[in-house]
């Protein structure tokens with residue numbers, strides 16, 4: 001076909017369209033053959049410089065016959081249509097009959113597992129279509145990150161201190177595949193990943209609000225979904241790798257997020273290293289008793305046993321005792337021993353309603369520990385009492401409103417105090433009423449009509465606020481923990497400082513199966529705390545799954561014998577046997593003061609992890625005797641473990657100093673408790689100094705009141 005002739009016939013040559021001003025052609029245009037010029041509109045360039053450039057290029061390579069170009073165009077169109085056809089008909093056909101897919105919604109944990117794994121895949125991370133996310137890390141996640149340990153130093157306040165200002169800047173973002181299609185290989189198999197987002201009506205039922213929902217589809221060739229399942233399982237294992245030595249702590253999500261349901265009910269607040277059971281100072285028999293009880297409850301045969309006897313599968317523990325005696329710590333240690341996550345609920349959380357509490361219990365995993373802290377402080381009441389209180393409160397509010405609007409009646413003062421008494425949550429509300437009252441009094445009585453409406457509104461608001469914060473009633477709590485619809489399988493630990501104030505219903509057998517009393521430290525416990533504080537850090541253990549190496553029973557479960565043995569092993573491990581590194585002397589610089597008393601200067605090096613393991617004690621003299629000496633100065637059951645730990649922490653590299661200062665501290669705290677003051681006044685009379693001299697060292701005891709020093713201990717040959 002002669003396309004030149006055809007084109008000339010279809011598109012009449014128009015010099016007026018292509019000529020420059022005054023009808024003169026531009027130099028480039030004059031070089032174009034007429035036939036090619038007529039093609040300009042067809043090439044999509046529509047006379048643009050690009051279109052012209054294409055035509056000139058074709059001409060420069062010797063293609064002056066437009067039929068080649070037309071054939072080229074036709075070929076291109078056919079090719080594009082073919083691709084389109086393949087995409088629509090064939091691809092869809094293949095997809096339907098030869099491709100298997102699994103869809104994952106963003107509200108499921110698997111979505112996170114996959115995302116974390118995908119973010120590590122080189123083919124995907126180097127793809128050209130990525131989304132960047134800030135990589136938020138919890139405090140313990142930095143632990144293994146060498147880069148994060150390299151910190152800057154600042155000179156300020158007479159020393160060099162660690163500085164973390166550039167820490168955030170240095171932590172890289174996380175790159176994940178963007179929305180759209182991606183492909184990757186896993187175990188020699190080709191997978192496709194498709195991410196999409198849609199806006200849906202919120203099914204939480206909140207005024208039909210819209211929210212984004214994200215979907216991910218993983219597909220692969222073949223009829224079996226097994227390869228995708230294996231991939232998902234791999235991602236899940238990868239996600240939980242390293243969790244064997246960690247305890248995940250969760251708490252209820254924010255009120256707004258909780259309404260999205262299951263996955264959004266709880267949020268992870270920490271994923272911290274397991275707290276070893278031997279760091280909890282508690283009667284060993286008691287410890288063993290709790291461990292054995294929990295182990296028996298968690299045995300896979302237990303649910304059947306409970307079901308056969310019609311007993312609801314729940315276990316409740318009450319840990320009671322003074323503050324700082326280890327109730328929370330033991331709960332965490334137990335979670336670590338059994339490899340369970342711990343779900344912490346505070347009944348004081350203002351947005352927590354009874355419905356929320358039930359919903360939270362119903363979204364717990366099959367096996368977990370729920371920790372309900374300080375149940376005595378939740379202001380729980382019996383429904384009857386609650387109703388009475390509510391009646392009184394309403395009456396008082398009604399009266400208050402009348403007073404505010406129409407002036408105070410004689411008996412109002414009396415009723416006011418009654419209202420205050422009855423409103424257990426109304427501290428800020430009565431303040432508010434007072435405010436309104438002051439304001440109301442200033443108003444002219446003639447303006448009352450207008451005021452009534454606004455005051456009523458204000459009171460209603462105040463009421464609804466207080467209703468929101470009214471907390472959890474006893475019946476609400478009982479319903480959540482063991483109502484008909486409540487979750488089975490969990491272990492509930494409730495802690496309280498005032499067990500005597502708890503309602504009998506809450507601690508009746510069935511709700512609380514085991515009570516554990518915590519008390520102030522005995523001298524033996526004080527000794528253990530001391531030894532633990534100053535023993536050398538043991539290297540971190542490599543994570544292993546105990547169940548894999550353990551002796552199992554016929555169900556594949558760790559046998560009771562093995563468990564008992566293991567418990568005995570670690571409970572019986574004496575502190576003296578634990579590996580101890582070489583303690584080193586604090587490197588101090590001694591200078592002679594005018595009065596002849598030597599004093600230690602601040603260390604010239606910045607504080608480092610290594611510095612924390614140095615102590616002021618001769619490694620050869622051993623901690624044992626110092627610990628025994630220390631504990632003999634702590635009065636029996638007078639101080640909580642937390643108090644002793646607090647004292648030792650302030651001297652965490654100086655056991656000798658702790659020993660020297662303990663008497664002053666005990667005296668100060670006893671005095672403070674007797675006077676019921678909150679401030680401790682501890683007079684430190686003695687100070688310890690370490691003096692180095694050509695590899696030898698000595699500890700000098702300074703009596704600060706008498707300003708004299710004497711050698712307390714010395715040892716030779718220590719660099």
Ligand SMILES: Nc1ncnc2c1ncn2[C@@H]1O[C@H](COP(=O)(O)OP(=O)(O)OP(=O)(O)O)[C@@H](O)[C@H]1O
Nearest residue numbers: 279280281282322323324325326327328329641642
């Ligand atoms: N028995 C103990 N053994 C080891 N450490 C303890 C013990 N009791 C308290 N501590 C230490 O004291 C601190 C506070 O302990 P914890 O929070 O467990 O006390 P608690 O009894 O739960 O206090 P509260 O009643 O105020 O919640 C922790 O750092 C913990 O390490």
